[in-house]
Amino acid sequence: MTKRSLGISLYPDHSNLDDDKRYLVQANRYGFTRIFMSMLEVSEGKEKVAKKFSDLIGFAKDLGFSTTLDIAPNIFDQLGISYDDLDFFAELGADAIRLDQGFDGQKEALLSYNPQNLNIELNMSNDVAYLDNILSYSANQPFIYGCHNFYPQRGTGLPLDFFISASKRFKNHGIETAAFITSQVGNIGPWDINDGLPTLEMHRDLPIEVQAKHLFATNLVDCVIIGNAYASEDELKKLSEINRYQLVFNVELSEDINQVEREILLDNQHVRRGDITDLVIRSTEVRKKYKHNDNPVSQSSHDFKRGDIVIGNDNFGKYKNELQVVLQDHTDERKNKVAQISQTELFLLDYVGPWNKFKFRR
Structure with missing residues (x-):
């Protein structure tokens, strides 16, 4: 190789x-x-x-x-x-x-x-x-x-x-x-x-x-x-x-992103779960690492579009602090929008397959 x-x-x-x-x-x-x-x-x-x-x-x-x-x-x-x-x-x-x-x-x-x-x-x-x-x-x-x-x-x-x-x-x-x-x-x-x-x-x-x-x-x-x-x-x-x-997506941070969410997003190696879903790309290891960190519900919209990056908040039970990249539009109050992938890179989401590694930079 x-x-x-x-x-x-x-x-x-x-x-x-x-x-x-x-x-x-x-x-x-x-x-x-x-x-x-x-x-x-x-x-x-x-x-x-x-x-x-x-x-x-x-x-x-x-x-x-x-x-x-x-x-x-x-x-x-x-x-x-x-x-x-x-x-x-x-x-x-x-x-x-x-x-x-x-x-x-x-x-x-x-x-x-x-x-x-x-x-x-x-x-x-x-x-x-x-x-x-x-x-x-x-x-x-x-x-x-x-x-x-x-x-x-x-x-x-x-x-x-x-x-x-x-x-x-x-x-x-x-x-x-x-x-x-x-x-x-x-x-x-x-x-x-x-x-x-x-x-x-x-x-x-x-x-x-x-x-x-x-x-x-x-x-x-x-x-x-x-x-x-x-x-x-x-x-x-x-x-x-x-x-x-590996793909490193350029992102624009949400104005109300908190310190824990920022760290989860930018300072970790993300891996898509092998048992994939059409709705989102799930990076689940981070929720174990940050399970003891509080993450309050954000005041901004919980209507999500393709390319939005969301993290489970305190109302998401065991899925708190799991990071997800939205593939299909949906609404969920248990997730906070923390960032958005730049428009020109949205098509690259098609290349994140099972077990693929990916990161984010601002």
């Missing part, structure tokens, strides 16, 4: 080398470790391109980044090289190359044994038996990675159900996976159209950290990469602060 990571994208054909290096230093400071680097053209000539890319990749490597080169098929013709000899990319310092186009399966399997030991990254955004075909030719599986596409044109990103189905094909084989999220300020991408660069269409206008939380919560993505450049420092910071292994 691979540890989860964060990545950025660079487009040296469309950007300034010094700006790219500044971005790398900043991303490194916030714990990013992977680069998706686009090599779309070599119009400047092989030597000049090689120098530019090797300089940038070498700089990144010294900071601890691994680099995947995204190579358009026409590059091979322009460079006068073939897929049978990957020396050029190894000499640039790349760790992986991404195959933008598929072959017959046998070809990819053979490529995975390349003497340069480059990882071969496959396109995950096709829900077909592409990977199974490659593996059936006895591919060198540890050197095969998966990465989704991104979609610069609004309305063309993947729908969620298709994304899940396509991703499972790779995850079921234990292949390391990646997908893209989009910065809301970055304006550099591979093409002249840039309405953001997410994998999932539903992410296009969401805050960047919510996109990442969602991808990690699916348990289908190991590396989350910002598709466009350059993300703001604030976006990098927010991504660095997310928990990659």
